[in-house]
Amino acid sequence: MFSMLTFSTATLKNHLKKNGFFVFNNPCSDRWVQCLQDVTQATPVIQTNGEIIYPIKANPDAMGKSDAQSPGIGLLPHTELSYKAFPPKYLCLHCKTPDRWGGGATTLVKFDDLMRHFTLEEQHFMADQPQYFMSKDEKESCFAPIWQRDAEIIRFSYNVLVYREFSPDLNKPVASGLNPRLMALCDKFLALFEAYQVPLYLKAEQILIMDNYSCLHSRQSYRNFGLKPRPFRTAF
């Protein structure tokens, strides 16, 4: 864990490159977005709510669905804004109120740590076969490979690839006509993610930055939704 007051931007960037993420206390109170902009040297992305900050909080209505706000299941592994031609390179979470019982944690895995478990054939499939990625409101979409080697971008969403839905009820059948090779690949991603994931339990006011081009992440389910724990997401 870092304080931005004691580590240089270069040190933070090196750590981010090596580990795919870092966590630090918020030294700048309400100026945290400006601080992150300085670190990432990028402009915040407008998100689906039309703002640069997207609130995530426990929502009892999401019970039974694989959703970021779910108190029951949590959101399966994905990269952020995979449906954009150029997804954001960095994703930042500012934890306002942590879940008292440890729910709502972000879990992370570096893509490189998973890649060595995939065969060359599977790697070629990831790199050569465009897949359909869409936004939650289905207004935006793109066809792109999971592993876009030339731009060093990875895109993944178990739910979108397998269910063609952002927040499905996991009892529903998988998408009709789903390519069996894609299904097998996604299930392998899921099993590896569960084996290698690192859960991050952020405290109040801590900020997580992750590299959205080198990490997959998921959100564990919330347990304490009565108090509305809420992190804010910003992407660059």
Ligand SMILES: [Fe+2]
């Ligand atoms: Fe996410």
